[in-house]
Amino acid sequence: MGSVGKPKALLLGEIDHQKKTWEALSSIAELVAPKATNRAEFIAECKSGAFDGTVAAYRTFNSVAVTGMVDEELVSVLPASLKFIAHNGAGYDQVDVAACTARGIRVANVPALVDDATADANMFLILGALRGFNVSMQALRAGQWRGSPVPPLGHDPEGKVLGILGMGGIGRNLKKKADAFGMKVIYHNRRKLSEELAGGAEYVSFDELLSASDVVSLNLPLNKNTRHIISDAEFAKMKKGAVLVNTARGAVVDEAALVRALDEGRIWSAGLDVYEEEPKIHPGLVANPHVMLLPHMGTWTFETQSAMEEWTIGNVRAAIESGKMNCIVPEQEGVEF
Numbered sequence: 542m543g544s545v546g547k548p549k550a551l552l553l554g555e556i557d558h559q560k561k562t563w564e565a566l567s568s569i570a571e572l573v574a575p576k577a578t579n580r581a582e583f584i585a586e587c588k589s590g591a592f593d594g595t596v597a598a599y600r601t602f603n604s605v606a607v608t609g610m611v612d613e614e615l616v617s618v619l620p621a622s623l624k625f626i627a628h629n630g631a632g633y634d635q636v637d638v639a640a641c642t643a644r645g646i647r648v649a650n651v652p653a654l655v656d657d658a659t660a661d662a663n664m665f666l667i668l669g670a671l672r673g674f675n676v677s678m679q680a681l682r683a684g685q686w687r688g689s690p691v692p693p694l695g696h697d698p699e700g701k702v703l704g705i706l707g708m709g710g711i712g713r714n715l716k717k718k719a720d721a722f723g724m725k726v727i728y729h730n731r732r733k734l735s736e737e738l739a740g741g742a743e744y745v746s747f748d749e750l751l752s753a754s755d756v757v758s759l760n761l762p763l764n765k766n767t768r769h770i771i772s773d774a775e776f777a778k779m780k781k782g783a784v785l786v787n788t789a790r791g792a793v794v795d796e797a798a799l800v801r802a803l804d805e806g807r808i809w810s811a812g813l814d815v816y817e818e819e820p821k822i823h824p825g826l827v828a829n830p831h832v833m834l835l836p837h838m839g840t841w842t843f844e845t846q847s848a849m850e851e852w853t854i855g856n857v858r859a860a861i862e863s864g865k866m867n868c869i870v871p872e873q874e875g876v877e878f
């Protein structure tokens with residue numbers, strides 16, 4: 542069947558596990574992808590009309606390396622026909638939702654499917670940071686058994702207070718996992734949750750969360766209100782010897798302030814999956830063997846990645862078939878398009 546007259550679906554980034562599902566969209570859409578390898582080229586390609594007729598775009602987190610942020614400038618050159626952006630990821634801080642709304646573009650992400658894998662990685666970082674495992678993991682591979690001098694004893698999660706900042710899907714999933722380790726969970730969120738959703742976690746103010754937690758876990762989205770929500774003043778309010786864990790977005794923490802807090806011994810350790818300027822990492826973190834560092838692998842499992850791709854392709858299909866995606870980001874709920 543020829544593709545003349547079909548709407549286009551634009552692929553920004555790679556599909557690794559659901560190629561057939563993507564290709565199956567060719568019965569309803571002409572599948573297109575940029576030739577561009579950087580933002581200037583992508584903008585030129587958009588302006589050339591190569592993507593005209595595109596109704597929906599699928600984008601990955603890594604596609605930012607080619608297109609740059611989906612900001613006002615980028616949105617202004619996207620084809621006028623484009624009405625849907627399906628982002629493959631829970632966090633959509635690379636997309637300026639207000640700019641999309643102004644242009645009549647709906648944005649969808651991947652809620653829920655990421656929760657288990659991300660909360661698992663989060664729990665791994667909590668345990669690793671509390672126990673101080675990284676020092677000895679490095680020493681063992683360097684032929685020094687536990688290390689020399691022998692590292693200090695770690696801490697048990699049992700009985701410790703876990704403060705979850707951001708009680709969305711990942712935060713609530715983490716709460717259930719932390720229960721199994723005997724942690725007492727408190728949380729802070731823009732809104733207090735129903736008792737049922739909170740699942741026994743106690744709602745506290747932001748300051749109380751900082752001062753009462755043995756482990757502060759960051760599970761909130763990055764936006765203009767949450768950028769650097771943890772900086773010097775917040776580290777100063779934390780318990781001496783507390784642990785900070787971040788599987789959300791690097792920029793919710795002021796990384797330089799984190800390095801200061803670690804170096805000054807104000808906090809015992811940190812467990813990080815995300816960084817302010819990925820893939821760059823603050824040298825003070827790399828140099829500190831006490832912190833647990835993962836290279837943004839919260840959802841890095843076959844099952845989760847595959848499900849995320851399927852969900853995102855489903856959003857593109859729904860957009861083309863019914864003019865509506867299967868979810869919409871909270872900022873656009875109730876917006877008339």
Ligand SMILES: O=CC(=O)O
Binds near residue numbers: 629630655839
């Ligand atoms: O970082 C991962 C995601 O936002 O899904």
